[in-house]
Amino acid sequence: MRDTLAQRRLQHLLWRAGFGPASAEWSAWMRRPQEVWWPMLRRQSAREPGELFVTDDVVRGLFMGVGEFARVEELTPEERRQRRAQSRELLQSLNLLWLEEMTLTQAQLREKAALFWHGHFASRNLNIVFQQDLLHVIRTHALGNFGDLLRAVSKSAAMLAFLNNQQNRKARPNENFAREVMELFTLGRGHYTEADIKEAARAFTGWGFNARGEFVFRQNQHDRGVKTVLGHTGRFNGDDVLDILLEQRQTARFIARKAYRFFVNDERVPDERVLWLADRFYDSGYDIGRLLDDIFSAEWFYDTENMGNQIKSPVVLWVGLRRALPMTLDDPEAQLLLQRALGQVLFHPPNVAGWPGGRTWIDATTLMLRLRLPHLLAAGDAIDLNADEDDDIAMGQGRAGRLRRRLRAELHWEPLFEAFAQTPADELLPALAQYLWQTPAAPERLAVVRKHINISTREQLLQTATLQLMATPEYQLC
Amino acid sequence: MLIKRRTFLKTASLAAASLWLPRFLHAHARPDALPNRGKALVIVQLSGGNDGLNTVVPVRNDVYYRERPRIAIKATDALRLTDEAALHPALVGLKHLYDSGDVAILHNVGYPNPDRSHFRSMDIWHSASPAHEYWHTGWIGRYLDAQCQPPNPCYAPALELGDAVGLVLKGQHRKGIALHEPAELRAATRSAYFAEYAAAGANLAHDDTPIGYLHKTMTDAIASAEYIFEKSRAKPSTANYPDTPIGRQLRTVASLILGDADTVVYYLSLSSFDTHINQPMQHQRLLGQLDAALTAFAADLKAQGRWSDTLVMTFSEFGRRVGQNASGGTDHGTANQMFFLGGALRRQGLLNALPNLNDLDQGDLKFDTDFRQVYATVLERWLKARHQPILGQAFSLLDFI
Numbered sequence: 013m014r015d016t017l018a019q020r021r022l023q024h025l026l027w028r029a030g031f032g033p034a035s036a037e038w039s040a041w042m043r044r045p046q047e048v049w050w051p052m053l054r055r056q057s058a059r060e061p062g063e064l065f066v067t068d069d070v071v072r073g074l075f076m077g078v079g080e081f082a083r084v085e086e087l088t089p090e091e092r093r094q095r096r097a098q099s100r101e102l103l104q105s106l107n108l109l110w111l112e113e114m115t116l117t118q119a120q121l122r123e124k125a126a127l128f129w130h131g132h133f134a135s136r137n138l139n140i141v142f143q144q145d146l147l148h149v150i151r152t153h154a155l156g157n158f159g160d161l162l163r164a165v166s167k168s169a170a171m172l173a174f175l176n177n178q179q180n181r182k183a184r185p186n187e188n189f190a191r192e193v194m195e196l197f198t199l200g201r202g203h204y205t206e207a208d209i210k211e212a213a214r215a216f217t218g219w220g221f222n223a224r225g226e227f228v229f230r231q232n233q234h235d236r237g238v239k240t241v242l243g244h245t246g247r248f249n250g251d252d253v254l255d256i257l258l259e260q261r262q263t264a265r266f267i268a269r270k271a272y273r274f275f276v277n278d279e280r281v282p283d284e285r286v287l288w289l290a291d292r293f294y295d296s297g298y299d300i301g302r303l304l305d306d307i308f309s310a311e312w313f314y315d316t317e318n319m320g321n322q323i324k325s326p327v328v329l330w331v332g333l334r335r336a337l338p339m340t341l342d343d344p345e346a347q348l349l350l351q352r353a354l355g356q357v358l359f360h361p362p363n364v365a366g367w368p369g370g371r372t373w374i375d376a377t378t379l380m381l382r383l384r385l386p387h388l389l390a391a392g393d394a395i396d397l398n399a400d401e402d403d404d405i406a407m408g409q410g411r412a413g414r415l416r417r418r419l420r421a422e423l424h425w426e427p428l429f430e431a432f433a434q435t436p437a438d439e440l441l442p443a444l445a446q447y448l449w450q451t452p453a454a455p456e457r458l459a460v461v462r463k464h465i466n467i468s469t470r471e472q473l474l475q476t477a478t479l480q481l482m483a484t485p486e487y488q489l490c
Numbered sequence: 491m492l493i494k495r496r497t498f499l500k501t502a503s504l505a506a507a508s509l510w511l512p513r514f515l516h517a518h519a520r521p522d523a524l525p526n527r528g529k530a531l532v533i534v535q536l537s538g539g540n541d542g543l544n545t546v547v548p549v550r551n552d553v554y555y556r557e558r559p560r561i562a563i564k565a566t567d568a569l570r571l572t573d574e575a576a577l578h579p580a581l582v583g584l585k586h587l588y589d590s591g592d593v594a595i596l597h598n599v600g601y602p603n604p605d606r607s608h609f610r611s612m613d614i615w616h617s618a619s620p621a622h623e624y625w626h627t628g629w630i631g632r633y634l635d636a637q638c639q640p641p642n643p644c645y646a647p648a649l650e651l652g653d654a655v656g657l658v659l660k661g662q663h664r665k666g667i668a669l670h671e672p673a674e675l676r677a678a679t680r681s682a683y684f685a686e687y688a689a690a691g692a693n694l695a696h697d698d699t700p701i702g703y704l705h706k707t708m709t710d711a712i713a714s715a716e717y718i719f720e721k722s723r724a725k726p727s728t729a730n731y732p733d734t735p736i737g738r739q740l741r742t743v744a745s746l747i748l749g750d751a752d753t754v755v756y757y758l759s760l761s762s763f764d765t766h767i768n769q770p771m772q773h774q775r776l777l778g779q780l781d782a783a784l785t786a787f788a789a790d791l792k793a794q795g796r797w798s799d800t801l802v803m804t805f806s807e808f809g810r811r812v813g814q815n816a817s818g819g820t821d822h823g824t825a826n827q828m829f830f831l832g833g834a835l836r837r838q839g840l841l842n843a844l845p846n847l848n849d850l851d852q853g854d855l856k857f858d859t860d861f862r863q864v865y866a867t868v869l870e871r872w873l874k875a876r877h878q879p880i881l882g883q884a885f886s887l888l889d890f891i
């Protein structure tokens with residue numbers, strides 16, 4: 013008999029520090045004692061990530077400056093349109109490539125942390141090269157040093173373009189970049205003044221990028237005057253301002269709170285716990301790995317109120333489902349429409365504040381799709397969506413009508429069969445519920461599941477039970 | 491109840507579920523009236539940035555013709571409203587409605603520090619936040635939060651005709667529902683498994699935890715889908731609508747209004763207004779679609795005696811620049827006009843002055859009415875709700891509703 017609490021704790025860790033257990037690896041994980049779980053996850057993410065590439069050098073050359081369509085004057089409007097369409101397609105490829113990586117990689121912790129930073133440093137940009145570069149920056153530093161990450165992101169073409177810093181010049185400062193760096197990347201609202209923003213914007217004047225997407229400092233557009241930011245006065249440039257922001261303990265608190273909400277609990281955040289994490293994070297010089305060590309090694313991480321209480325984001329839901337139930341999709345691009353329908357498209361955050369998460373993922377429409385998803389997969393049903401809604405990339409291209417994509421998959425049941433090979437048939441349903449649900453199974457609801465499964469063979473039982481257990485509100489939680 | 495439920499569980503089949511289930515599920519959600527029962531607000535979003543200057547054309551303005559040599563609408567083609575203003579030639583039906591006192595047009599609506607990114611500006615219009623703040627709820631969503639509280643729990647109070655619920659309909663606690671067709675929505679929720687599962691989670695409906703929230707949403711979704719389906723079939727519209735997406739959507743809206751659905755807000759969008767290139771053809775086509783659908787909708791509701799219970803409001807995330815660009819189109823601009831249609835307008839016609847093309851901000855129109863004044867007015871005068879808690883600050887109201 014398995015120790016159900018220990019199993020639940022292990023699953024909790026694998027869901028929060030990754031995308032849930034992969035069925036093929038489940039038996040091996042179950043044999044490991046708790047004290048090696050976290051070190052193991054850390055070790056599996058220790059190596060530098062390879063870059064996720066969808067552009068070769070030729071394509072890269074083609075897309076230089078593609079975010080600045082209006083300025084590429086030698087292109088005709090038609091050429092520009094084509095270039096934009098190509099970039100959009102490649103961005104979709106990058107999206108799918110990253111999903112594959114999340115699903116298949118051993119480095120679960122790194123990709124989960126990268127997803128956190130992808131939402132934190134939210135950026136929308138048409139240029140595939142810029143986006144690919146920013147993703148690499150984020151994945152490289154996901155478990156590294158927050159200061160390095162902040163500096164690298166702030167100097168990325170994707171972010172500079174998105175926050176209009178290319179237009180931030182001495183004569184006419186554009187405050188957008190300075191504002192978001194303070195409000196969303198470091199301090200949070202209420203910890204700076206409008207004057208701080210104005211002054212910081214002056215310090216960032218001249219920060220830009222060239223057509224290759226490389227950071228450039230345009231001396232002649234930089235305001236060399238004296239600025240006062242958060243009580244410090246000097247002839248600051250952008251790097252100085254980032255240093256000042258990192259010097260603030262508030263930055264550590266802001267990040268620690270956000271990390272707590274993402275990894276632990278997005279509804280109940282005890283202040284003293286965040287302060288404890290923040291102080292240690294600050295004292296470590298912003299070592300993200302250490303912050304995550306503190307979170308995932310803490311006994312409170314496994315408190316009842318922190319387990320099975322988080323609504324999975326669409327990406328976590330989908331990747332987690334694919335890890336539990338591996339599949340070969342007939343049409344991988346259907347996953348793009350699925351992301352859209354569920355309300356989270358990678359590389360398309362709703363705004364620079366990222367995805368708000370939690371209960372905002374759920375409305376009647378998204379929940380019903382989540383509930384129907386397992387059966388859609390099994391039945392190879394089509395999913396219908398408008399392609400051009402809420403999409404400034406497709407907007408105006410006049411693509412009328414609804415896009416239909418078939419979410420058909422060949423489901424690979426073997427890993428699940430093997431993981432539960434030793435479970436007696438009459439214990440299979442509760443065992444699967446224990447594996448797939450992070451909340452305790454209420455007997456009356458398990459009874460409904462039991463009524464709607466096919467028990468004629470062991471295979472049928474396992475398959476129908478898995479699909480039905482996934483088609484529940486309970487499965488939306490981790 | 492208990493016995494009934496057990497009998498039900500035993501004999502459950504799709505047919506039995508459909509006969510019996512709605513009433514059971516309605517039990518906790520059955521509405522009392524909203525304060526404005528019977529009144530509907532229909533919001534039509536023109537996505538992509540509609541070119542306001544070519545929609546309501548300043549036909550006597552030299553700056554307009556000078557700045558748009560290729561794409562200006564000729565005064566002789568436009569449909570004259572006043573000495574100075576005329577509608578785009580595609581808006582024939584709206585011109586008739588204008589003449590019969592069913593249209594009001596408010597010019598120069600915008601907000602301070604306008605953002606020229608589609609999705610950011612749309613975000614601002616949806617959330618009604620100041621341009622520098624990011625809000626995670628929409629103005630209609632917050633209206634639902636404010637109104638749909640015990641003893642006034644609401645029922646399918648806001649519907650979006652489309653794939654997904656936009657930010658505008660998302661409140662902290664209450665959210666709208668997205669659908670294409672009532673029958674399709676119902677088919678997606680109708681299953682004996684879901685029905686029984688929802689019933690088995692009924693004890694969680696008042697539990698303010700994530701699992702309680704999920705169960706409550708599931709129960710509401712199933713019940714609402716059934717409810718919307720029933721209402722759409724009660725007195726379905728028999729009028730002729732154009733066979734376009736927006737035409738079909740407005741027919742659905744009309745059927746629900748005629749069927750006395752408790753829905754208060756209907757949200758529709760028409761996209762592809764981002765006319766950077768070769769604007770005239772595309773703009774003509776889109777305005778023609780809009781015009782035909784709205785005209786059919788107005789005629790239908792007038793014939794059925796419900797037009798005075800209906801307020802249609804259009805908006806776009808921004809207008810376009812005054813000057814044309816080099817590709818026969820226009821680029822992203824700022825302030826824009828809004829149309830209001832309905833049988834209960836207190837003021838009709840042009841509500842304020844046309845844009846002043848001699849006083850531009852770097853080639854863009856300056857706004858004179860904050861869009862949140864419009865929202866405040868709609869909330870107070872049409873939806874009978876206090877606007878300040880919903881919009882976060884007080885705005886002066888307009889007088890056309």
